[in-house]
Amino acid sequence: MAFGKHIxxxxxxxxxxxxxxxxxxxxxxxWLGTTVFDGARYFEGLxxxxxxxxxxxxxxxxxxxxxxxxxxxxxxxxxxEGLELFxxxxxxxxxxxxxGIHGDATAVVPSSxxxxxxxxxxxxxxxxxxxxxxxxxxxxxxPVLEDAVVNAKSGCLYPNNARxxxxxxxxxxxxxxxxxxxxxxxxxxxxxxxxxxxxxVLTPIANGTFLAGxxxxxxxxxxxxxxxxxxxxxxxxxxxxxxxxxFMSGNMTKVMPVTSFDDCQYQAGxxxxxxxxxxxxxxxxxx
Numbered sequence: 195m196a197f198g199k200h201i202x203x204x205x206x207x208x209x210x211x212x213x214x215x216x217x218x219x220x221x222x223x224x225w226l227g228t229t230v231f232d233g234a235r236y237f238e239g240l241x242x243x244x245x246x247x248x249x250x251x252x253x254x255x256x257x258x259x260x261x262x263x264x265x266x267x268x269x270x271x272x273x274x275e276g277l278e279l280f281x282x283x284x285x286x287x288x289x290x291x292x293x294g295i296h297g298d299a300t301a302v303v304p305s306s307x308x309x310x311x312x313x314x315x316x317x318x319x320x321x322x323x324x325x326x327x328x329x330x331x332x333x334x335x336x337p338v339l340e341d342a343v344v345n346a347k348s349g350c351l352y353p354n355n356a357r358x359x360x361x362x363x364x365x366x367x368x369x370x371x372x373x374x375x376x377x378x379x380x381x382x383x384x385x386x387x388x389x390x391x392x393x394x395v396l397t398p399i400a401n402g403t404f405l406a407g408x409x410x411x412x413x414x415x416x417x418x419x420x421x422x423x424x425x426x427x428x429x430x431x432x433x434x435x436x437x438x439x440x441f442m443s444g445n446m447t448k449v450m451p452v453t454s455f456d457d458c459q460y461q462a463g464x465x466x467x468x469x470x471x472x473x474x475x476x477x478x479x480x481x
Contacts, residue, residue: 198287198316202276205312209276216312222260223293228304229349230254231291233445236277236284237320242477244288245270246408247445251290254346260294261306269313276315287446289314321447323470326462329382329440329455331431332358332370336380336403344403358383369442371434371455374403379429385444386410389429389437390465396433399426409473410443416472422465439463448473 203214223229232254234247248269252262264272269290280286290313294304334357337344342351358370362383371387374380381387381404388397388410395417400406417424434440440452440460449470451462 198318200280200284200317202279202315203312204272204276204315209279211279213314214312217293217310218295221293221295221310222297222304223295223310223349226294226297226302226304227348227350228258228260228294229291230258230260230293230346231289231349232347234273234288235320235445235448236280236286236288236315238478239282240477241274241277241288242480243408243412244273247288248273248290250347250408251292254348255292255309257346258294258304258343258348260292260304261309262292263309263311273313273315276313280315280317284317285320287316287318289316321450323467324462325447326451326453327369327442328367329369329371329452330362330365330367331456332361332372332383334358334361334370334372336372336374338375339402344405347405355383367454371431373431374401377430379431379434380404382442385442385447385450388413388441388443389434390439390463391433391437393423395422395424395465396429397424397426398429407444409445409448412476413443413449413469413473416476417469420468420472422468434458439465441466441469 201213203210205214205216217224232247232251234244249266255262273288293310295308295310296305298305334354358372362370370383372380379398386407388395414424434455435458442450449466451466453460
């Protein structure tokens with residue numbers, strides 16, 4: 195499903211000016227779920243951390259036991275070539291992806307003989323600086339490595355996230371604050387999570403149940419360089435009920451303030467605004 199209107203697809207060694215069909219019915223990824231992707235952003239002529247997103251794509255492929263066939267730099271180069279096909283003022287979602295094609299004798303285990311590769315570029319606007327969202331609890335949790343390939347950005351993980359969002363919407367909220375197997379807060383259904391209390395920025399410690407995102411790491415680094423205290427720690431739902439400010443962090447929106455978590459109300463506060471300003475300043479110098 196495309197969410198952008200203007201799409202370019204790199205497949206089979208060249209760029210196509212459309213949403214191209216890339217997978218066959220018998221491909222391993224089509225019926226056994228061996229698909230991985232990553233997402234980066236292009237905006238204001240910048241593509242911050244594009245290399246890190248492409249590098250993570252290869253790590254995700256290896257975690258899902260499909261062979262990455264492109265180097266990080268090759269993926270970056272192809273993506274930048276495709277971005278030249280868009281107007282300079284475009285906002286674009288950059289999605290490189292791999293999928294399994296063949297299986298071994300059991301069919302279940304993907305073969306390294308051949309791997310599908312494509313990049314989809316979709317023109318999609320950046321979220322407004324004034325946008326906010328709401329969160330609620332969900333009965334669905336993040337799995338652990340023994341249950342699922344949580345160390346990959348894999349399509350097979352997203353049906354669980356979709357259940358979280360669907361439940362949240364049924365309760366009148368936009369997204370879900372999600373627990374790990376131990377009942378501590380891990381992230382939301384679509385992004386990493388931060389809270390602010392007494393001037394400190396807190397975020398759940400990466401414990402292997404969720405991807406500690408590239409944008410999350412960038413915010414932590416940027417904040418520390420500004421002299422703002424950031425702590426990665428164990429956080430509970432009760433901690434979020436006592437927060438002064440809450441915001442989400444992800445590649446799609448970069449920073450998204452949360453205005454409510456169940457019955458708790460928050461302001462779209464100064465820390466989220468500051469982090470957004472810092473990020474845009476950093477991107478202008480490093481994108």
